Amino acid sequence: MKTRKIFLRVLLCLGFMAFQTPLPALPAQEYRSPATATASPQEKYEQGLSLLRAGQAREAIPLLEEALKFIQDNPYLKADYLLALVFAGDYDRAIRYYRQHATELAAVRYVPRNIAKAFYETRDFAQARIFYEKAFALDPADGEAYKGLVFSCCRLRDFYGAYQVWAQARRQGLIPAKALAEGELYILHSLGASSRAYRVAVSHELSDPVPRTVLQNDMAVDRLKWDEFSLAAAMLERILDLEPDNWRARGDYIVALRSLNEMNQVVFQYEIMAQTGRPLPYWVTEAVADAYLYLKKPELAVKFYNRTLEKPPDDPFNTYMGLYYSYVELRQWDQARQMLDKINEITSEARNPILEKKRNVSQFNAAITTRGWFLLYQDRLREGQDYFKEHLRQAGLNPSLRTGLAHAYLWDYKPRLAREQFQIVTNTHPEEKSAKIGLAWTLNELNYRREARALAQQLYWQAPDNRHVQNLYETLQVEDRPDFSSDMNFIKEFQGATEYFIVSTLTVPYNPLFKVYGQIIRQATRYQPPGDPVLDYSWDRAALGFEWVVVPQLTWRQAVSLDYLNGKDVASYTRLQWRPNDPLRITGEFNSFGLNVPIRARARGVTAKNAVLDFTYLESHSREYAMAVGLNMFSDSNYNPFVIARADQLVLNYPDFKVRLGLTFDYFRYTKQDVDYFSPLHDYTIMFTPTIHWTHYARYDRRWRSSFYPRAGVNKQVSYDFLPVAGITYEQYISFSQQCPVKFLHICFLTAHVHR
Numbered sequence: 001m002k003t004r005k006i007f008l009r010v011l012l013c014l015g016f017m018a019f020q021t022p023l024p025a026l027p028a029q030e031y032r033s034p035a036t037a038t039a040s041p042q043e044k045y046e047q048g049l050s051l052l053r054a055g056q057a058r059e060a061i062p063l064l065e066e067a068l069k070f071i072q073d074n075p076y077l078k079a080d081y082l083l084a085l086v087f088a089g090d091y092d093r094a095i096r097y098y099r100q101h102a103t104e105l106a107a108v109r110y111v112p113r114n115i116a117k118a119f120y121e122t123r124d125f126a127q128a129r130i131f132y133e134k135a136f137a138l139d140p141a142d143g144e145a146y147k148g149l150v151f152s153c154c155r156l157r158d159f160y161g162a163y164q165v166w167a168q169a170r171r172q173g174l175i176p177a178k179a180l181a182e183g184e185l186y187i188l189h190s191l192g193a194s195s196r197a198y199r200v201a202v203s204h205e206l207s208d209p210v211p212r213t214v215l216q217n218d219m220a221v222d223r224l225k226w227d228e229f230s231l232a233a234a235m236l237e238r239i240l241d242l243e244p245d246n247w248r249a250r251g252d253y254i255v256a257l258r259s260l261n262e263m264n265q266v267v268f269q270y271e272i273m274a275q276t277g278r279p280l281p282y283w284v285t286e287a288v289a290d291a292y293l294y295l296k297k298p299e300l301a302v303k304f305y306n307r308t309l310e311k312p313p314d315d316p317f318n319t320y321m322g323l324y325y326s327y328v329e330l331r332q333w334d335q336a337r338q339m340l341d342k343i344n345e346i347t348s349e350a351r352n353p354i355l356e357k358k359r360n361v362s363q364f365n366a367a368i369t370t371r372g373w374f375l376l377y378q379d380r381l382r383e384g385q386d387y388f389k390e391h392l393r394q395a396g397l398n399p400s401l402r403t404g405l406a407h408a409y410l411w412d413y414k415p416r417l418a419r420e421q422f423q424i425v426t427n428t429h430p431e432e433k434s435a436k437i438g439l440a441w442t443l444n445e446l447n448y449r450r451e452a453r454a455l456a457q458q459l460y461w462q463a464p465d466n467r468h469v470q471n472l473y474e475t476l477q478v479e480d481r482p483d484f485s486s487d488m489n490f491i492k493e494f495q496g497a498t499e500y501f502i503v504s505t506l507t508v509p510y511n512p513l514f515k516v517y518g519q520i521i522r523q524a525t526r527y528q529p530p531g532d533p534v535l536d537y538s539w540d541r542a543a544l545g546f547e548w549v550v551v552p553q554l555t556w557r558q559a560v561s562l563d564y565l566n567g568k569d570v571a572s573y574t575r576l577q578w579r580p581n582d583p584l585r586i587t588g589e590f591n592s593f594g595l596n597v598p599i600r601a602r603a604r605g606v607t608a609k610n611a612v613l614d615f616t617y618l619e620s621h622s623r624e625y626a627m628a629v630g631l632n633m634f635s636d637s638n639y640n641p642f643v644i645a646r647a648d649q650l651v652l653n654y655p656d657f658k659v660r661l662g663l664t665f666d667y668f669r670y671t672k673q674d675v676d677y678f679s680p681l682h683d684y685t686i687m688f689t690p691t692i693h694w695t696h697y698a699r700y701d702r703r704w705r706s707s708f709y710p711r712a713g714v715n716k717q718v719s720y721d722f723l724p725v726a727g728i729t730y731e732q733y734i735s736f737s738q739q740c741p742v743k744f745l746h747i748c749f750l751t752a753h754v755h756r
Contacts, residue, residue: 041070057087079108091118109138113145125155140172143179229259251284258287261465266291282311296700298326317363343367369400378655384408399429413618414582415445437468447552449512483507497527497599519543527603535603540565553579587614600677609633622650638672662689680717687713707731
């Protein structure tokens with residue numbers, strides 16, 4: 001009996017050595033034996049060993065448990081029971097049993113390699129390594145102990161330790177060549193040296209532990225990590241040509257296409273995968289969400305980002321960031337703020353030096369920058385400037401922070417300050433594309449239009465798929481194309497005066513700094529004085545002129561006009577605008593044939609020569625001051641000097657709803673009062689001019705906004721009491737695309753009788 005027991009144990013050990021890591025789960029088969037009920041404990045033990053040898057570990061467990069009830073001092077029985085638990089895949093139970101009987105099992109040589117497998121399968125790689133080391137020390141020819149030790153070291157990212165085990169096994173020459181090569185392949189694969197691992201697999205004709213197709217996929221993924229996106233896509237295309245059903249390759253191909261900004265192809269490849277009905281990994285759904293966001297479909301992007309979070313991803317930072325940008329595009333500010341809070345929760349751990357190695361510091365920096373941009377997206381420009389300045393005191397060379405500050409300056413009507421910040425970034429970080437895009441916008445705003453277009457062209461060559469580059473390039477192209485516009489205005493006074501005005505303009509750019517334009521003007525006025533015949537007067541005029549950026553600070557607009565029906569009334573129009581610094585704009589205009597006269601004077605054919613000098617001070621997007629002085633010299637020798645002063649302040653600032661409060665003071669004087677139109681000696685008006693902007697829809701290039709301009713104040717004329725004056729203007733702005741903005745004006749004046 002003792003000899004038979006030893007012989008069975010030897011056969012069992014030899015049979016166990018034939019198994020490769022990891023061991024497959026054994027199929028459950030019901031075992032029935034008529035002699036089982038009457039068998040002795042020793043016979044039950046031997047029957048259990050026979051089942052183990054036949055690969056029926058689950059059926060062996062009850063027999064071994066029965067034997068253990070009576071045979072409690074046999075360490076081999078306990079070791080074989082432990083073996084059955086491991087073979088049956090009941091790893092947690094095997095570990096608990098081992099810990100209860102560790103002292104007794106220490107003497108059995110084949111226990112370490114088997115309990116090591118249990119620890120390995122439960123992902124306790126540190127314990128697995130300890131026991132595989134014991135097993136390999138006991139038997140340097142044990143290929144499974146060798147492989148288990150190599151795998152455990154790699155799982156613990158101790159690649160040097162794994163290499164030492166492999167080198168030792170190679171020197172001793174006891175491990176079979178195939179097992180030795182499998183260990184080398186796994187080390188190389190874990191290190192990311194997939195190309196070298198693939199060569200090892202081919203040279204040794206290996207398929208385990210890493211299949212060749214997996215290695216080919218890994219080789220492509222390595223190219224993705226190295227930003228060699230085109231090469232990665234080409235490698236994955238070859239795999240898919242041979243294996244169209246390769247699930248992993250198609251998922252990696254989607255990631256490669258997303259990196260190449262081939263977003264339509266990303267969606268197409270996703271639809272192929274979705275047709276199978278199989279659940280998609282998180283990196284695929286995240287790439288699809290990125291594609292929909294790029295394709296200006298933020299609603300679908302939100303859907304797929306949320307699917308990604310359900311997986312969940314190993315690191316949700318990019319997913320939360322994508323959701324944040326989607327909600328910003330949808331102008332769902334509360335949801336965007338919630339995403340920022342989640343991003344802050346993730347990145348706040350980067351402040352902890354213990355976790356610093358585990359957290360990507362670039363994510364922490366990106367979160368800081370994103371919080372600043374969130375202020376800018378909501379038009380809280382002053383807060384955004386203060387935010388970026390504060391963080392730049394701590395990280396003065398951070399390009400993202402300085403680029404954010406530059407954009408805050410640009411949108412706050414401070415282009416010279418913006419240019420200074422953009423140039424600092426482009427000089428210190430030439431690869432920073434966002435700063436170059438912002439610099440091009442700024443140069444165009446400052447009338448350095450040739451330089452702006454050269455930079456935009458360079459960026460377009462480098463990154464034609466970048467959406468921000470596309471927007472810049474296309475906008476500047478639109479500015480350089482011929483443009484046709486037409487405006488119409490209609491006025492009706494309560495006392496019988498009516499007028500309509502139509503002007504059509506064709507502008508043809510010669511170069512970015514010089515444009516020529518032509519205008520056709522039709523204006524007709526009708527007025528019937530009480531008891532007098534109807535007065536009608538009309539003008540049909542044509543103008544030809546140019547607009548020239550003489551120097552970036554000085555723009556000159558010049559035109560010559562005449563009555564194109566009769567060839568008379570030749571006139572000239574001159575406009576010069578000087579911008580000596582960011583906030584100040586000084587504009588001078590002179591028109592030798594103007595129609596800026598009271599409507600009843602126009603009905604009598606009265607025209608004027610107009611001269612105006614305007615000073616505008618744009619302190620910021622929230623505050624503005626202006627003053628204009630001018631003189632209208634009427635054709636009937638009446639002179640009309642005037643002064644207009646105005647101020648405007650933003651008082652309520654929400655992303656989609658804004659209220660500005662303004663104050664305007666007008667003074668007019670007329671030298672002649674013996675005329676039959678409105679011509680007082682002195683005229684004073686002070687008026688409150690609030691403005692209400694309500695954005696109904698804003699999505700990329702499409703916008704729909706309503707604006708209300710109510711006015712209320714008092715007017716005082718010489719020899720008359722104060723009288724109230726009021727009015728309201730409604731404006732509706734609609735933009736269908738970047739290249740097709742349309743603006744509708746609906747004007748309704750509700751004005752008290754100023755003239756008596």
